[in-house]
Amino acid sequence: MxxxxxxxxxxxxxxxxxxxxxxxxxxxxxxxxxxxxxxxxxxxxxxxxxxxxxxxxxxxxxxxxxxxxxxxxxxxxxxxxxxxxxxxxxxxxxxxxxxxxxxxxxxxxxxxxxxxxxxxxxxxxxxxxxxxxxxxxxxxxxxxxxxxxxxxxxxxxxxxxxxxxxxxxxxxxxxxxxxxxxxxxxxxxxxxxxxxxxxxxxxxxxxxxxxxxxxxxxxxxxxxxxxxxxxVRGGLRRYRAEVPEGWAGAPGLNGDVLVRARAGREITWTVWGDERQVAERLSASGATVREAGRLSLEDAALALLRAGEAA
The missing domain is CATH 3.40.50.300 (P-loop containing nucleotide triphosphate hydrolases)
Known part of the structure; x- marks a missing residue:
């Protein structure tokens, strides 16, 4: 990644x-x-x-x-x-x-x-x-x-x-x-x-x-x-979204995703970037964004330190 x-x-x-x-x-x-x-x-x-x-x-x-x-x-x-x-x-x-x-x-x-x-x-x-x-x-x-x-x-x-x-x-x-x-x-x-x-x-x-x-x-x-x-608080968000079967991801965001997790058809991604642009790219990939939440400074630091870990 x-x-x-x-x-x-x-x-x-x-x-x-x-x-x-x-x-x-x-x-x-x-x-x-x-x-x-x-x-x-x-x-x-x-x-x-x-x-x-x-x-x-x-x-x-x-x-x-x-x-x-x-x-x-x-x-x-x-x-x-x-x-x-x-x-x-x-x-x-x-x-x-x-x-x-x-x-x-x-x-x-x-x-x-x-x-x-x-x-x-x-x-x-x-x-x-x-x-x-x-x-x-x-x-x-x-x-x-x-x-x-x-x-x-x-x-x-x-x-x-x-x-x-x-x-x-x-x-x-x-x-x-x-x-x-x-x-x-x-x-x-x-x-x-x-x-x-x-x-x-x-x-x-x-x-x-x-x-x-x-x-x-x-x-x-x-x-x-x-x-x-x-x-930091403005640039980092945790997105929860539903994705269709066989979803291949959002190629336009791959370089900006710090932490990613998936359970069935629900993904939880921590992404660095403008919230509107990130949501648009997720939607364009077929995902339905349910939540885009700000992180505490502690959670942001953990995401930065865990960036690249498989989930």
Whole structure:
């Protein structure tokens, strides 16, 4: 099956985060990223979606210069992250996928002091307010915290210096359902007070769907889609149609069908394209369209990641 011509560029937008032709392989021959052209507009909440192993964490780590790309360049606020890594990291708040416990002997308060030393803009009043909101006790040893507690500390260290860019790598991992819900409210309040560009890497799409305005989908290290969320919701539909016996398909749509399923004389196709044109082509092939439904962002991501699977 040919793959549809999906949008992968955000030309014309002012970009806060960008990569150009970034490639990364891990020995012996694992492709983590392949010609990645990530474009995160200034002020956007950009959700980077993909399954485990798709390259999401590698992308974030390249932007922090914690991983050096084999080819290509990366920049944050126009700063080349490989040429000036310290300057770039000074503009970033980072929540890693796995919280480092190397400083586990420190108290929460001691760990915050350690982080504050690296950021001139660190706001102690805000850090204390965040700790109170997140239920953190500054006198508690970091190593004694639960996974969720360690994640809350990481959120404080990421937000307390009010950085212009936030890189969030699975930021709700380890949080209970109530805390996951509160996390979204915390981000909204933070952005209202400190305008921020957010790159949110996740495979839990439903958690970010309410806030996302741009989306990128990574599949096997390649960015297969990059677009405003409204464009994705407008361009992707799930069609349910009845087809006659011996129906041979809709040749004019074959390149735009991401996922197809059939049960008897009923088909369910997920198609990228203009709804009117798709419906016309289905009708011209002999199918009777019964429904053309929009997809949630999560369902759209699943369709994109499953494109080409037989059903």
């Amino acid at each position: 040919s793959f549809p011509a999906l949008p992968t560029r955000l030309d014309g937008a002012e970009l806060a985060v960008q990569t150009r032709g970034v490639a990364k392989r891990y020995p012996p021959d694992v492709v983590a990223l392949e010609r990645l052209d990530l474009q995160v507009p200034t002020g956007a909440i950009y959700v980077l979606i993909g399954p485990n192993g798709a390259g999401k964490s590698t992308t974030v780590r390249v932007l922090l210069d914690l991983v050096r790309a084999d080819r290509g360049t990366a920049s944050v606020l126009g700063i080349d992250t490989a040429a000036q890594p310290a300057l770039a990291r000074g503009q970033i708040g980072y929540v890693p996928e796995t919280v480092d416990t190397a400083y586990g002997w420190l108290t929460v308060g001691g760990l915050l002091k350690h982080h504050a030393a690296f950021f001139h803009a660190w706001d102690w009043a805000y850090a204390e307010a965040l700790c109170k909101r997140l239920g953190l006790r500054t006198g508690e040893r970091f190593r004694a915290l639960s996974k969720g507690g360690a994640r809350r500390v990481a959120l404080v260290t990421a937000l307390a210096h009010r950085p212009p860019v936030l890189l969030l790598d699975e930021p709700t991992d380890g949080l209970d359902p109530l805390a996951r819900d509160d996390f979204g409210a915390l981000l909204v309040d933070h952005m209202a007070d400190a305008p921020t560009t957010i790159l949110w890497s996740t495979h839990h799409v439903h958690e970010a769907e309410r806030m996302a305005d741009h989306v990128g989908v990574l599949r096997n290290g390649r960015l297969i889609l990059q677009a405003p969320v409204d464009a």
